[in-house]
Amino acid sequence: MINWAKRKLAFLSKILPLSGPDEKSESALSQDRYKSLRIRLFFLIAALAGVPLVVIIIIGSVWLQGALREDFNNQLKGNIESTRQSIDFFIEERISALRFLASSNSFGQLSDGKYLNDIFINFKREFGELVDLGLIDSKGVQVTYSGPYDLRGKNYSNQDWFNAVAVRGVYVSDVFMGYRKFPHFVIAVKKELPEKGTFCILRATIDMATLNRYISTVNLKSRDDAFIVNRVGILQTQSRYHGNVLDTVNLEVPRPKEAVTLSEVRQGGTTFIFGYATIKNSDWTMGVMVAPTAQTSLVNLLASDIAAIYLVLLLISLGIFANIRITVKVVNWIREAELEREEAIVQTHHTGRLASIGRLAAGVAHEINNPLAIINEKAGLMKDLMQMTDAPIDRDKFIGLIKAISDSVHRCRTITHRLLGFARRMDIQHEEIDLNDTIKEVIEFLDKEVLYRNIGLVTRLKEDLPRIVSDKGQLQQVFLNIINNAIDAVKDGGKIVVSSEVKNRNMVRISVQDNGQGIPKDAVKSIFEPFYTTKGKGKGTGLGLSISYGIVQRLGGDISIESEEGSGSTFSIDLPIRAAGQ
Amino acid sequence: MAKAKILLVDDEVEFASTLAERLNIRGYETSTVYTADAVLERIAGNVPDIVILDLKMPGASGVDILKDIKKFNQSIEVILLTGHGSDQCNSECQSGGAFDYIMKPVEIEGLTVKIDMALKKKKG
Amino acid sequence: MKNVRLAFIDRILSSYAHEVRNYLAIIKETNGLMKDVLQIGKSRSVDSKQFLGYIGCVEDQIARAVSITDYLHRFAHRMDCGRAMISINDIAEELTALMTRLAYRKRIAFEKTLRGGIPQIEADPMLLHCLLFCIIDGKISRLDRNGVIRVGSSLSEGRVCLALESKGESSKETPTAICSDEELNELAAEIGAEILRNGEETIIKLPAA
Numbered sequence: 001m002i003n004w005a006k007r008k009l010a011f012l013s014k015i016l017p018l019s020g021p022d023e024k025s026e027s028a029l030s031q032d033r034y035k036s037l038r039i040r041l042f043f044l045i046a047a048l049a050g051v052p053l054v055v056i057i058i059i060g061s062v063w064l065q066g067a068l069r070e071d072f073n074n075q076l077k078g079n080i081e082s083t084r085q086s087i088d089f090f091i092e093e094r095i096s097a098l099r100f101l102a103s104s105n106s107f108g109q110l111s112d113g114k115y116l117n118d119i120f121i122n123f124k125r126e127f128g129e130l131v132d133l134g135l136i137d138s139k140g141v142q143v144t145y146s147g148p149y150d151l152r153g154k155n156y157s158n159q160d161w162f163n164a165v166a167v168r169g170v171y172v173s174d175v176f177m178g179y180r181k182f183p184h185f186v187i188a189v190k191k192e193l194p195e196k197g198t199f200c201i202l203r204a205t206i207d208m209a210t211l212n213r214y215i216s217t218v219n220l221k222s223r224d225d226a227f228i229v230n231r232v233g234i235l236q237t238q239s240r241y242h243g244n245v246l247d248t249v250n251l252e253v254p255r256p257k258e259a260v261t262l263s264e265v266r267q268g269g270t271t272f273i274f275g276y277a278t279i280k281n282s283d284w285t286m287g288v289m290v291a292p293t294a295q296t297s298l299v300n301l302l303a304s305d306i307a308a309i310y311l312v313l314l315l316i317s318l319g320i321f322a323n324i325r326i327t328v329k330v331v332n333w334i335r336e337a338e339l340e341r342e343e344a345i346v347q348t349h350h351t352g353r354l355a356s357i358g359r360l361a362a363g364v365a366h367e368i369n370n371p372l373a374i375i376n377e378k379a380g381l382m383k384d385l386m387q388m389t390d391a392p393i394d395r396d397k398f399i400g401l402i403k404a405i406s407d408s409v410h411r412c413r414t415i416t417h418r419l420l421g422f423a424r425r426m427d428i429q430h431e432e433i434d435l436n437d438t439i440k441e442v443i444e445f446l447d448k449e450v451l452y453r454n455i456g457l458v459t460r461l462k463e464d465l466p467r468i469v470s471d472k473g474q475l476q477q478v479f480l481n482i483i484n485n486a487i488d489a490v491k492d493g494g495k496i497v498v499s500s501e502v503k504n505r506n507m508v509r510i511s512v513q514d515n516g517q518g519i520p521k522d523a524v525k526s527i528f529e530p531f532y533t534t535k536g537k538g539k540g541t542g543l544g545l546s547i548s549y550g551i552v553q554r555l556g557g558d559i560s561i562e563s564e565e566g567s568g569s570t571f572s573i574d575l576p577i578r579a580a581g582q
Numbered sequence: 583m584a585k586a587k588i589l590l591v592d593d594e595v596e597f598a599s600t601l602a603e604r605l606n607i608r609g610y611e612t613s614t615v616y617t618a619d620a621v622l623e624r625i626a627g628n629v630p631d632i633v634i635l636d637l638k639m640p641g642a643s644g645v646d647i648l649k650d651i652k653k654f655n656q657s658i659e660v661i662l663l664t665g666h667g668s669d670q671c672n673s674e675c676q677s678g679g680a681f682d683y684i685m686k687p688v689e690i691e692g693l694t695v696k697i698d699m700a701l702k703k704k705k706g
Numbered sequence: 707m708k709n710v711r712l713a714f715i716d717r718i719l720s721s722y723a724h725e726v727r728n729y730l731a732i733i734k735e736t737n738g739l740m741k742d743v744l745q746i747g748k749s750r751s752v753d754s755k756q757f758l759g760y761i762g763c764v765e766d767q768i769a770r771a772v773s774i775t776d777y778l779h780r781f782a783h784r785m786d787c788g789r790a791m792i793s794i795n796d797i798a799e800e801l802t803a804l805m806t807r808l809a810y811r812k813r814i815a816f817e818k819t820l821r822g823g824i825p826q827i828e829a830d831p832m833l834l835h836c837l838l839f840c841i842i843d844g845k846i847s848r849l850d851r852n853g854v855i856r857v858g859s860s861l862s863e864g865r866v867c868l869a870l871e872s873k874g875e876s877s878k879e880t881p882t883a884i885c886s887d888e889e890l891n892e893l894a895a896e897i898g899a900e901i902l903r904n905g906e907e908t909i910i911k912l913p914a915a
Contacts, residue, residue: 357715357719357785358782358783358784358785358832359782360782361719361778361781361782361785362779362782362783364778364782365775365776365778365779365782366779368726368771368775369772369775372768372771372772372775375733375764375768376765376768379761379764379765379768380765382740382757382761383758383761383762383765386754386757386758386761387758393744393752393757395744395745395752398740398744399741399744399745402737402740402741402744403741405733405737405764406734406737406738406741409730409733409734409737412726412730412771413727413730416722416723416726416727416730417723419719419722419723420719420720420723420724
């Protein structure tokens, strides 16, 4: 369990700041710390997941926007093309009809007003939108006219359209006001009169409404505009943004050579899609201005679609929810791992403590044997002297033997007294203690080992060291651990100095200095970490110093170490004169 | 004449001196040594028949002293004194070449039996 | 559970210490008496028989102190060995010896019927000590003075059994056992033991190794 908890925390430590040996174990479990961790993790996940998501959304949006625009543009082009074709067809049809009338009727027939009127009525019936029909001779004089006005005898020889049709044979005029003061356009066809060596022109006036109707078939919305302009940019139909018929548009309308062309224009602070196409057989260009709509803007598309808004909000909510869930789960995982580690350390601490109690108890058993053996020999000698010799009882000798028994009994009592004292201190409690006495008691426990290995253990204990309020049992364990480490570090015949002093008015200091092998510089900083050990495999769990560190921290003190490889180490334990929390 | 020369090696002075006296009463010529480094010197000066040796002496391992004694004079029989018997004690006994071991506090009759058996082995 | 274990060890060590102190006290008194006889009765000759009696008493106490110290030694070494092959009889012997003083406070005696030839079990001896201690401690706390606790071992259906039965008047005082029934069951589960309760008898069952 220890290793699993350790591995989990080691992995998480690489990506998140977690508690280390410098932090008190209580803070590892504090709610504030986990709250802060949750917040940091939430934003970390949001950043880690959000950044690529945003990038994907941007790329996707740009692509989708492009796709939407292209789709719309294609649709618009289609509409414009369709309308253009309709207008083309309309004009082409009327030209063909006029050509037919011109070719199938003689000049004389067309010069007959009644005849022409009949043709006009038939033409109008067939094709509608016809305002008038007239025959003009080669001099430009209106010979016959059928229509609502009296235009017979009118001379058009100076007008551009007359010259144009005379040259080209067919002419579709721009819209113009003319004599009738309303906008119209004219289709005129030339009829050759070879027998006279001249020509005449058959001319029909077309109603503006027709053009307007065709223009309106472009699928327009409220902000859109469609119009026809001539070569010099004069409106042939009404425009929403550019004025009435015969007004000049304030934008450049090029004449594309083929197909429908799209571009963008800025009008009144809005960027419009501007599509234009030429009308055949005329000098006209059809222009369509479409305002950005939902169909051209992804944002607008989404904004206009309640379902899409709802879906986006739902996705964002799900994302936040998932983030929160993951954050909570990870923090709980961290908390569990830390709790497991704490539990494992506490468990190992407990096991270590039991093991150290076991060693002490075994030590007591060994130690008490000696004085018991002495008592046994003394009593045995008394018995031998009485049973096995004939000499009278030497009272002084016997009293000496009895005194020796008494001394050994006292020695046993001291050992058992120490054992009792130790046993009673196994619960944490605070009491006023004499640290020097505590140190001496601990050293007594280690007497045999020190003697056995010929180690010179010297105490330099400040005589009037202030008594401190702390947990004697726990401190005994700390001192035992530190001094044991010193014993392990020195060779046989080595030196250990245990000293006590007043550090300042709030703290006392206990130092354990040895002339052992010392600790390498890079190991010193890790020496108090759980599971760190400089001893060989199988020799120690590496928890003794970590546990001692924890105990001293909990008692409000601190442990530090100075060490030089090859020269030895000094552990300094600083303790408050008043216990933490008092 | 003494039954045998016995050298008692133990750092507990009161114990060793009293046991020595008890063995003297029982007809043995017993001397005592209280430190590990004095053992070989004493043996060299006056070779004992039996050495009764405490297994745990300060500054030295009882097994090392045992081996030194055996190296000095193979014929000296050694009986080890120990606080608590164990398999480890048994193996230390055998590996060092000791005759036997006895636990403290010492049962004097049991000790004298082992001393006599060791002497028999020595003569045998 | 950690507190239970520490409390149990505390009691055992205290019990041992008090027991040895008891023997030492007797040695001291006997010793003092011998001194008095030698010093005060200077003019009189020493009654050898009487004196040998005193010495015998001292030797008896030494033997008892040595015996219980041996149990302490074995107990101490069990505390850090983890799971091991152990004899239920040895565990029962050690623990009842170490608890003698605790039981003696209420003049409660142990009667042991530990059968030979029982196979060893594989368990953590320290935990088993603790379990046994908790059961016996509970019985002691519920018994009035002059009671008896019978400890018997047996083998049944491939399982090693240790039966603990208290005999005597029930105490009118509130029981002060260190371990509740729940903690006891938890401890038993940790060892892999089954506890059966039948009136005043508690039986611990463990699979034989």
